[in-house]
Amino acid sequence: MFVKTVETKNQQRNSDDRRWPGIEIRNIKKAVEHPDIRGEQHYTIRSGQNQKEVKNAYFDFGFALVARIVSFAHRFSEIRDTMNILGIETSCDETSGAVLCNGNVRSNVVSSQLCHTSFGGVVPELASREHERLIVSIVDAAVTEANITKNDLDVIAATAGPGLIGAVMVGLCFAQGLAYALDVPFVPVNHIEAHIFSPFINEGSGHTAPEGAYVSLTVSGGHTLLSVVAPDLSYKVIGRTLDDAAGEAFDKTGKMLGLPYPAGPVIDKLAEKGDPNFHLFPRALTSQSQSSKSWHGNFDFSFSGLKTSVLTWLQKQSPEFIERHKADIAASIQAAIVGVLVEKSIAAARSRNVMAVSIAGGVSANSSLRKAMKEACDKEGIALHLPSVTYSTDNAAMIATLAGLKLSRGMKAERNYNVAPYASFAAAAKKA
Ligand code: ADP
Numbered sequence: 522m523f524v525k526t527v528e529t530k531n532q533q534r535n536s537d538d539r540r541w542p543g544i545e546i547r548n549i550k551k552a553v554e555h556p557d558i559r560g561e562q563h564y565t566i567r568s569g570q571n572q573k574e575v576k577n578a579y580f581d582f583g584f585a586l587v588a589r590i591v592s593f594a595h596r597f598s599e600i601r602d603t604m605n606i607l608g609i610e611t612s613c614d615e616t617s618g619a620v621l622c623n624g625n626v627r628s629n630v631v632s633s634q635l636c637h638t639s640f641g642g643v644v645p646e647l648a649s650r651e652h653e654r655l656i657v658s659i660v661d662a663a664v665t666e667a668n669i670t671k672n673d674l675d676v677i678a679a680t681a682g683p684g685l686i687g688a689v690m691v692g693l694c695f696a697q698g699l700a701y702a703l704d705v706p707f708v709p710v711n712h713i714e715a716h717i718f719s720p721f722i723n724e725g726s727g728h729t730a731p732e733g734a735y736v737s738l739t740v741s742g743g744h745t746l747l748s749v750v751a752p753d754l755s756y757k758v759i760g761r762t763l764d765d766a767a768g769e770a771f772d773k774t775g776k777m778l779g780l781p782y783p784a785g786p787v788i789d790k791l792a793e794k795g796d797p798n799f800h801l802f803p804r805a806l807t808s809q810s811q812s813s814k815s816w817h818g819n820f821d822f823s824f825s826g827l828k829t830s831v832l833t834w835l836q837k838q839s840p841e842f843i844e845r846h847k848a849d850i851a852a853s854i855q856a857a858i859v860g861v862l863v864e865k866s867i868a869a870a871r872s873r874n875v876m877a878v879s880i881a882g883g884v885s886a887n888s889s890l891r892k893a894m895k896e897a898c899d900k901e902g903i904a905l906h907l908p909s910v911t912y913s914t915d916n917a918a919m920i921a922t923l924a925g926l927k928l929s930r931g932m933k934a935e936r937n938y939n940v941a942p943y944a945s946f947a948a949a950a951k952k953a
Pocket residue numbers: 613614740741742743744767768769771772783784785786789882883884885886887888913914915
């Protein structure tokens with residue numbers, strides 16, 4: 522296909538052609554009759570979305586409308602009825618593709634890499650290679666499951682960070698290549714932001730974001746953040762971990778107990794049969810901590826002390842004792858982590874006068890956290906928003922959803938990624 526863009530702005534009207542105001546007919550003629558392209562079957566001309574007369578003129582010339590190009594600033598609401606968004610997520614050890622049609626999740630294919638299990642943590646280079654091996658089939662599966670073809674896609678979105686650099690690059694480059702090939706726009710998505718809005722992923726459940734501001738607790742393997750989210754979806758981070766993330770605290774203390782990676786879900790299961798009061802592990806920067814005077818209004822977290830405390834305490838116990846009380850120890854570790862997360866979230870909601878709290882990220886799958894946060898919120902008369910467990914850990918549905926939310930609210934996607942083909946496309950789209 523030969524592509525030729527004809528500028529239609531700031532051009533003089535051709536006095537002979539009053540049917541087509543505001544359009545330089547000579548330019549179209551020049552394009553169509555240009556010796557380089559004479560005899561070609563296809564010409565692509567782009568016009569502004571609302572330039573009705575201009576579009577009619579193109580129809581008169583025999584052009585057919587084949588695609589809508591969405592610039593970064595384009596409002597989703599204008600094209601909601603035709604919007605199919607492909608989301609791609611490869612920031613860590615999940616390869617995922619999802620399709621969002623008209624704001625609803627149609628498919629969400631997630632492959633969790635098993636190649637890291639024997640190492641007790643994610644090996645970055647292995648993760649990148651595994652993403653590369655799987656990405657084509659995962660995206661194919663997501664598109665097929667959504668009952669559409671790649672040509673029906675209107676927007677491609679992918680995690681642009683934060684994450685393991687090699688892993689992010691696989692998804693980001695694949696997504697931009699696909700967007701370029703399909704001639705549709707690309708939206709880079711911040712992975713943590715996508716987690717923040719994951720409680721509002723729509724599967725037809727009608728679950729919508731609170732009307733007012735709310736406090737969001739994002740707890741994953743790599744991050745622990747407390748933010749206040751405003752109704753316009755802007756958010757302010759008011760606290761974060763000073764060292765380990767909550768998921769990391771689960772994984773590392775679980776490893777000390779001899780549990781496989783990732784230990785979070787294993788501790789969750791084991792703790793069901795254990796006594797959470799078996800041993801009191803420290804809860805840093807809370808009302809229970811040594812320096813409790815300074816905890817008020819401090820929404821930061823610290824989990825490295827818990828890790829040291831578990832290690833030194835375990836070193837003093839016999840292997841038989843640890844084996845016999847594994848469930849009790851797991852429940853006690855979990856109680857320490859969950860206690861901190863709940864106390865800080867409720868304190869943040871109180872201090873900011875908001876009436877809703879949400880939890881997101883891998884650790885939001887934890888059954889004890891869900892239960893304790895619900896009880897605390899009920900006591901305070903605060904609404905709690907939780908993602909379904911499927912959307913707690915990394916998934917592409919949240920990437921596609923955030924891309925859709927951004928476009929629907931007229932938000933501009935981030936521009937700080939730097940890949941040539943679509944950087945130049947974005948600049949061109951802005952001009953049109
Ligand atoms: P990341 O993006 O950092 O990889 P994810 O959002 O995928 O993180 O979450 C993974 C983390 O969530 C791991 O640390 C894992 O142990 C933890 N996790 C998953 N399920 C549970 C659970 N049921 N209880 C506690 N932690 C959990």
